[in-house]
Amino acid sequence: xxxxxxxxxLGSTPPGDASGEIEISLYESRKKIQTRSxxxxxxxxxxxxxxxxxxxxxxLPWFQWNDRQAVLFDLLSRRFYLGGLVLYxxxxxxLTGLLVMAALSLFLFTAVAGRLWCGxxxxxxxxxxxxxxxxxxxxxxxxxxxxxxxxxxSRAKFARRSAKHxxxxxxxxxxxxxxxxxxxxxxxxxxxxxAGTMGAWQTFWIFFYGFATYGNxxxxxxxxxxxxxxxARFQSAMFDKxxxxxxxxxxxxxxxxxxxKKVDPKExxxxxxxxxxxxxxxxxxxxxxxxxxxxECIGCGxxxxxxxxxxxxxxxxxxxxxYSNQNAIxxxxxxxxxxRRALRPRVLVYSAVxxxxxxxVGVSLYLRVPMKVDVIRDRGALARMVERxxxxxxxxxxxxxxxxxxxVVNLAVEGLDxxxxxxxxxxxxxxxxxRTVACGCRCRRVQPVARxxxxxxxxxxxxxxxxxxxxxxSWCPFEVTVRATRASAPRHRAGGQPQLQALPxxxxxxxxxxxxxxxxxxxxxxxxxxxxxxx
Ligand code: SF4
Ligand code: SF4
Numbered sequence: 001x002x003x004x005x006x007x008x009x010l011g012s013t014p015p016g017d018a019s020g021e022i023e024i025s026l027y028e029s030r031k032k033i034q035t036r037s038x039x040x041x042x043x044x045x046x047x048x049x050x051x052x053x054x055x056x057x058x059x060l061p062w063f064q065w066n067d068r069q070a071v072l073f074d075l076l077s078r079r080f081y082l083g084g085l086v087l088y089x090x091x092x093x094x095l096t097g098l099l100v101m102a103a104l105s106l107f108l109f110t111a112v113a114g115r116l117w118c119g120x121x122x123x124x125x126x127x128x129x130x131x132x133x134x135x136x137x138x139x140x141x142x143x144x145x146x147x148x149x150x151x152x153x154s155r156a157k158f159a160r161r162s163a164k165h166x167x168x169x170x171x172x173x174x175x176x177x178x179x180x181x182x183x184x185x186x187x188x189x190x191x192x193x194x195a196g197t198m199g200a201w202q203t204f205w206i207f208f209y210g211f212a213t214y215g216n217x218x219x220x221x222x223x224x225x226x227x228x229x230x231x232a233r234f235q236s237a238m239f240d241k242x243x244x245x246x247x248x249x250x251x252x253x254x255x256x257x258x259x260x261k262k263v264d265p266k267e268x269x270x271x272x273x274x275x276x277x278x279x280x281x282x283x284x285x286x287x288x289x290x291x292x293x294x295x296e297c298i299g300c301g302x303x304x305x306x307x308x309x310x311x312x313x314x315x316x317x318x319x320x321x322x323y324s325n326q327n328a329i330x331x332x333x334x335x336x337x338x339x340r341r342a343l344r345p346r347v348l349v350y351s352a353v354x355x356x357x358x359x360x361v362g363v364s365l366y367l368r369v370p371m372k373v374d375v376i377r378d379r380g381a382l383a384r385m386v387e388r389x390x391x392x393x394x395x396x397x398x399x400x401x402x403x404x405x406x407x408v409v410n411l412a413v414e415g416l417d418x419x420x421x422x423x424x425x426x427x428x429x430x431x432x433x434x435r436t437v438a439c440g441c442r443c444r445r446v447q448p449v450a451r452x453x454x455x456x457x458x459x460x461x462x463x464x465x466x467x468x469x470x471x472x473x474s475w476c477p478f479e480v481t482v483r484a485t486r487a488s489a490p491r492h493r494a495g496g497q498p499q500l501q502a503l504p505x506x507x508x509x510x511x512x513x514x515x516x517x518x519x520x521x522x523x524x525x526x527x528x529x530x531x532x533x534x535x
Contacts, residue, residue, distance in 0.1 A: 032149065035132065036142040036281040040305025042119075049120040050129050060176075061181040066404050069077035069185050079432055085365070085403045086432050097361035101354060108350040110235060112245040112342055113323070115299035118231065119481060124224050125174075125298065127217035128284065131168060138164040142281065168218050169210075176210030177511055207434040226296050233295065234509055241326040242341045246299055248273075248290045248321050248330065256290070272320050276310055279303035279321055289321055371407065371429075378438060391440045398436045401429040411439055418444030448535060 063070040063084055072081045080087040087094065109116045118125060123302050139145045139160050151157055181189055181204055190200045198206075216224050225232055239245070259265060267271065273290065280288045282303060285296040289303045307321040325340035378394035386392045402409050411425045422440035429435045 001358070015033055020231040028386075031286065033284065033286040034142045035276065035284055035302075036306070037136065038282045038302050038306045038309075040301075040308060042301025043305050044067060046120050046125075046129065046300060052124050053121060053123075053126055055132070055284065058178050060517050061178060069187070071182065072185060073183050073369065075183055084404070088400055088402060088434075089374065090400070091368075094361060094365065097364075098356060101169070101357055101361065103353040104350060106231075108354060109349065110238040110242070111243060111347055111350060114239065114246075114296070115232075118225065118298040119230075119300035122298075124216060124229070125284075125300070127213055130171070130220050131217040133283075134167045134171065135164055138167065165218075168181075168214055172210040172214035172218075173206065174210075174349060175213045176206040176208070180205045220243045222296070224240055225285060225298055232298075236295070242476045243341075244323045244325055245293055246289060246297060246301055246304055247293070247324045247329055248279075249319070249324075250290070251329075253290065272311070272314075272316050274310060275313060278306045278310060282306045296371045366460065368402075370401075370403045372402060372407075374398040386422075386442065390444065392440050392442045395439045395441065396436055397427075397439050398434065399427065399429050400434045404431045406430055413441050470532070503535060 011385045060071050061069060068081065070081070070083055074080065078089050080091075097279065106117060110365055135145070139148055148157060148160065152393045177189070177193070180185070183205075184202060189198070189202065192202070220228075233297070249272075252271060255269065256273035256275040257268070257270045258275050259268060277288075279290070280286070280303075282291070282305070284300060285298060287294050287296045289297065301323065302320045304323065308318045310319050325338065325341075327333065327341065333341075374397070376396050376398070378396050381394045383391060383393045397411075399409060406431045409427045409429060411421050411423075411427065413419050413421055414506060420442055423438060425435050427435065
């Protein structure tokens with residue numbers, strides 16, 4: 001049997017068994033990382049990002065707009081509220097635009113400054129930072145936590161561990177509660193929590209999201225970045241030699257070695273690195289930046305901050321570990337050259353495309369029609385003859401009011417001599433309401449003919465031809481077609497079923513006057529209804 005090597009360090013030579021078979025484990029047990037506290041420019045920037053993103057996340061659902069939640073993704077009623085914007089699933093194109101912009105921003109910022117997102121704004125980084133802060137407050141700094149880890153279970157250890165986990169759980173549940181508050185009104189949700197009347201799904205998602213936060217930020221931490229996040233894997237495709245990364249200046253730092261503060265390193269033949277390993281101790285992913293660029297590095301800059309502190313203590317120049325790029329390190333570039341190179345063609349192309357898409361989405365949102373209409377043929381009623389020989393066709397109009405004002409819509413129809421709206425031509429649509437109305441269209445009386453006509457395409461005959469038909473050649477009283485102006489749909493299909501298609505949106509509708517609405521509706525009906533009745 002092959003010998004298990006699960007706990008053997010990778011790279012060591014495994015002993016073979018009698019048959020010469022060797023099993024090499026591809027699994028490495030996790031070594032718990034206890035990071036040391038650090039201060040400095042990049043740490044302050046990271047905390048600024050933590051405050052900004054978290055204040056935004058926790059406060060946003062509590063803001064009100066027109067007596068409703070300002071930001072609410074109401075999945076049940078399929079409406080998305082963003083301030084004064086009311087979006088429907090039909091506005092999915094804006095979400096697509098937003099995702100494209102997010103992807104392009106990621107490309108742009110990565111090309112310029114490496115893993116900025118990972119180091120400063122990614123929820124995994126942000127929540128890990130918060131959970132580590134709680135841990136430090138309850139259990140002490142790195143040395144105290146390592147001692148606590150090694151100590152046997154005692155009342156004091158149990159109390160500290162319980163307090164830490166209680167704080168983590170409460171924070172995680174609050175996070176889950178806030179997250180669900182983006183999808184159900186958070187004030188009503190608070191009342192339900194206090195009354196103990198929460199729905200099953202709400203409860204599930206609060207606990208699910210809370211559990212994910214607790215697990216990822218409390219336990220998984222750097223493992224998420226190293227093994228689960230795909231971005232860490234494909235980021236190298238977006239790097240080039242001018243991308244800013246956290247680098248160790250090996251030329252200046254090597255040969256490394258410990259020394260006293262008053263010792264001249266040149267006399268001892270040493271570089272600037274005092275081999276204090278503080279850069280490793282502060283690293284949230286536990287790597288040694290002196291080994292060069294590694295995919296585990298999230299670019300947080302903690303090692304640069306702590307190394308600057310060490311350099312200050314030894315009165316050496318700062319910047320042994322710093323944000324730089326490969327070209328700058330090998331070519332000895334100064335700051336101005338690095339900044340100039342940041343504006344290279346690749347970055348300019350990303351910026352131009354991003355700006356163009358942002359502008360297109362902005363203009364499209366600005367010109368967005370606040371009223372959406374779908375017209376479909378009523379499947380429940382065929383074309384029929386009504387009083388005085390008139391022919392009636394019924395359509396279903398689905399009117400979506402994307403404003404927060406009540407709208408009055410006037411309906412009109414054009415296209416055939418004498419065609420009129422048979423139902424109420426005025427429709428009231430409440431704020432953000434989706435209203436479905438039946439709209440009958442009647443055209444004038446037609447002359448009877450003596451013989452039974454049949455449709456030239458489907459061959460069907462009418463049952464009462466003499467009462468309501470005139471001469472052929474090519475019309476069918478059963479057949480009503482709703483056309484999209486851009487579609488070239490056939491008038492008939494096998495089986496003679498009407499061909500229904502989605503309609504183009506009407507031009508922008510003003511919510512101020514019925515006259516504008518009227519003209520837009522005229523346009524809509526005129527462009528969309530075609531009845532196969534002889535003129
Ligand atoms: S913190 Fe700076 S001096 Fe200390 S080991 Fe790291 S690179 Fe060397
Ligand atoms: S190597 Fe430095 S920049 Fe990279 S993750 Fe570790 S501390 Fe952050």
